[in-house]
Amino acid sequence: MKNRIDFLKEELNKYAYNYYVLDNPLISDFEYDKLFSELKEIEDAHPELITSDSPTQRVGGISSSFAEVKHKYRLYSLDNTYNYDELKKWYERVSKECGYNVDLVCELKIDGLAIALNYKDGIFIEGATRGDGIAGEEITQNLKTIKAIPLKLFQKADIAVRGEIYMPISSFEKLNKETEKPFANPRNAAAGSLRQLDSTVTAKRDLSMFTYTAIIEKAECEPKTHWDSLQYIKKLGFKTNPNIRLVRDIDGAIEFCKEWENKRFSLDYATDGVVIKVNNFACQRELGFTSRAPKWATAFKFPPEEISTKLLNIELGIGKTGAVTPVAILEPVLLAGSTVARASLHNFDEIKRLDIRIGDRVLIKKAAEIIPKVIKIVETPEHEQLPVYEPPAYCPECGYKLETREGEVNLYCVNEKCPSVLKAKLEYWVSKEAMNIDFIGPSVISQLFALNLVKAPQDFYKLTEADFLKLDLVKEKSASNMYNSIQSSKSQPLSRFITALSIRHVGKETAEILTGAFPTLETLMSANKDALAETEGIGEKIAQSIYEFFHNEENKKMLEEFKKLGFVFENRNLKRTAELAGNTFVLTGTLQTMTRDEAGDKIKAKGGKVSSSVSKKTSYVIAGENPGSKLDKAKDLGVIILNEQDFLKMIGE
Numbered sequence: 001m002k003n004r005i006d007f008l009k010e011e012l013n014k015y016a017y018n019y020y021v022l023d024n025p026l027i028s029d030f031e032y033d034k035l036f037s038e039l040k041e042i043e044d045a046h047p048e049l050i051t052s053d054s055p056t057q058r059v060g061g062i063s064s065s066f067a068e069v070k071h072k073y074r075l076y077s078l079d080n081t082y083n084y085d086e087l088k089k090w091y092e093r094v095s096k097e098c099g100y101n102v103d104l105v106c107e108l109k110i111d112g113l114a115i116a117l118n119y120k121d122g123i124f125i126e127g128a129t130r131g132d133g134i135a136g137e138e139i140t141q142n143l144k145t146i147k148a149i150p151l152k153l154f155q156k157a158d159i160a161v162r163g164e165i166y167m168p169i170s171s172f173e174k175l176n177k178e179t180e181k182p183f184a185n186p187r188n189a190a191a192g193s194l195r196q197l198d199s200t201v202t203a204k205r206d207l208s209m210f211t212y213t214a215i216i217e218k219a220e221c222e223p224k225t226h227w228d229s230l231q232y233i234k235k236l237g238f239k240t241n242p243n244i245r246l247v248r249d250i251d252g253a254i255e256f257c258k259e260w261e262n263k264r265f266s267l268d269y270a271t272d273g274v275v276i277k278v279n280n281f282a283c284q285r286e287l288g289f290t291s292r293a294p295k296w297a298t299a300f301k302f303p304p305e306e307i308s309t310k311l312l313n314i315e316l317g318i319g320k321t322g323a324v325t326p327v328a329i330l331e332p333v334l335l336a337g338s339t340v341a342r343a344s345l346h347n348f349d350e351i352k353r354l355d356i357r358i359g360d361r362v363l364i365k366k367a368a369e370i371i372p373k374v375i376k377i378v379e380t381p382e383h384e385q386l387p388v389y390e391p392p393a394y395c396p397e398c399g400y401k402l403e404t405r406e407g408e409v410n411l412y413c414v415n416e417k418c419p420s421v422l423k424a425k426l427e428y429w430v431s432k433e434a435m436n437i438d439f440i441g442p443s444v445i446s447q448l449f450a451l452n453l454v455k456a457p458q459d460f461y462k463l464t465e466a467d468f469l470k471l472d473l474v475k476e477k478s479a480s481n482m483y484n485s486i487q488s489s490k491s492q493p494l495s496r497f498i499t500a501l502s503i504r505h506v507g508k509e510t511a512e513i514l515t516g517a518f519p520t521l522e523t524l525m526s527a528n529k530d531a532l533a534e535t536e537g538i539g540e541k542i543a544q545s546i547y548e549f550f551h552n553e554e555n556k557k558m559l560e561e562f563k564k565l566g567f568v569f570e571n572r573n574l575k576r577t578a579e580l581a582g583n584t585f586v587l588t589g590t591l592q593t594m595t596r597d598e599a600g601d602k603i604k605a606k607g608g609k610v611s612s613s614v615s616k617k618t619s620y621v622i623a624g625e626n627p628g629s630k631l632d633k634a635k636d637l638g639v640i641i642l643n644e645q646d647f648l649k650m651i652g653e
């Protein structure tokens with residue numbers, strides 16, 4: 001019986017570790033639950049066999065209050081700064097005191113709740129909130145419900161650790177949708193969830209923990225540096241933050257801070273700065289503490305994410321759908337590490353609702369989005385004297401009367417020849433989401449448009465290298481890059497081509513659904529409305545729009561042109577293509593991962609042909625490093641050129 005219990009505990013702890021700490025589930029929830037119920041059943045029948053490290057002890061219970069406990073080791077505060085010069089001064093001080101330039105460890109400062117955990121013989125015995133650093137509240141039961149906290153370590157050890165409890169931003173947003181009284185931020189949500197007298201409530205909340213400090217009393221390993229101690233506690237089963245870096249000096253640390261000032265918005269947890277610690281424990285001991293903080297560590301705080309500034313003007317942006325949107329032009333201000341002079345104003349309804357007027361002071365916020373947003377007006381004494389903002393009636397570019405569409409808040413320019421709309425479509429064509437063409441940005445497009453070289457997407461493919469040399473500051477090297485980048489986009493999958501067409505209501509996902517159901521352009525063009533609407537995930541509104549697009553005479557002409565330019569229009573889902581039959585390949589240049597002969601064998605194995613010279617019959621040219629004249633010939637003939645990576649994708653490697 002006990003053997004079975006031990007086996008189940010070990011299995012369940014292993015699965016929980018892989019799921020919650022490594023983010024790498026090994027089994028399904030269903031399988032986990034089955035093992036869990038078995039353990040629960042045996043334990044219910046034999047309560048004397050329940051141990052504190054059993055996964056069944058993670059479910060929680062009710063306590064009447066939290067007892068105060070004195071921390072075994074004091075939790076100090078950290079000195080902090082917003083200023084790189086102060087970081088440098090701090091580094092000079094500690095290096096001078098230690099006698100050499102010390103190594104540093106940089107870690108993200110998680111915006112959560114600090115806690116202290118104690119382990120004896122590898123078993124979690126007690127956990128408490130930070131409190132005043134000397135004593136905190138004992139919340140062991142609640143902490144046990146957090147599955148990123150190991151109940152039993154992989155090795156026996158007497159150890160005290162500190163970590164930060166946090167709630168992932170996605171879970172916070174979900175929780176706020178479900179609760180009546182929303183929390184102000186993920187930090188408050190984590191605190192509210194953790195300090196529940198009924199820990200079954202805590203158990204239901206998605207909390208996690210990053211461990212960042214270990215005080216080792218007795219263990220198999222005695223790390224000499226902070227970096228090694230982090231690696232060691234990771235081995236013991238603790239979750240540590242993956243975004244840490246060992247650097248040689250303060251410049252390395254500043255680089256880390258700068259990097260994360262913006263990158264932090266891509267994380268699913270809140271971070272408000274970087275903690276920088278002296279790596280060597282002997283140096284740490286030498287430096288010691290002030291009355292409130294260690295001298296061997298400091299924190300760099302990220303600049304605020306919200307700030308107020310003056311709204312100087314409202315410009316109008318025109319998108320590829322013809323939608324006209326307001327853009328705030330601001331008095332430049334430093335926000336979250338970058339100077340902001342423009343921000344999104346959502347739509348004209350929002351401006352009216354917030355009564356935003358040009359000349360107001362407004363609060364802007366930078367969140368996960370790259371473009372900051374205007375949130376609201378902040379105190380502006382002269383607000384009432386400012387003229388109320390009137391949405392435009394005419395397109396600022398072409399002068400067409402703007403229209404509204406049923407059920408939408410945007411205003412639209414419906415002129416199909418509106419230069420702004422055409423340019424926006426071209427910009428979308430080259431974007432990462434669509435044809436993913438490098439080296440061609442808005443300014444290049446604007447010049448090509450002004451020179452009458454490109455008015456519609458197909459025109460890109462008619463350009464010669466000489467055409468690019470007509471543009472400002474473009475030299476031969478970049479002209480050739482631009483040209484090649486455009487030409488190689490011909491081999492993009494059909495779904496990207498469909499996306500790039502900017503068909504109303506058809507984005508990337510819809511395009512993928514479409515090309516899944518209609519694997520060639522011909523089948524898609526000839527599909528009737530019902531067939532389109534019956535496709536899973538399409539529906540009538542989208543079907544109507546697709547149908548109209550492909551039955552428009554001008555669009556038909558455009559697609560015909562693409563065909564003449566060498567586009568293939570098949571759902572060559574590169575990954576899944578196993579069959580190269582009917583295709584002739586020419587190899588040129590040096591490949592990185594294989595020889596040309598090996599590549600040839602792979603092509604033949606899948607039914608394709610390999611030829612030594614490029615002709616009109618060549619389907620693809622695979623170009624490696626230093627390609628020869630074959631590449632030039634392929635370009636002249638409009639043959640699709642693949643790089644090595646494209647080729648590997650095509651054959652499923």
Ligand SMILES: [Zn+2]
Pocket residue numbers: 395396397398399400413414415418419420421
């Ligand atoms: Zn217009």
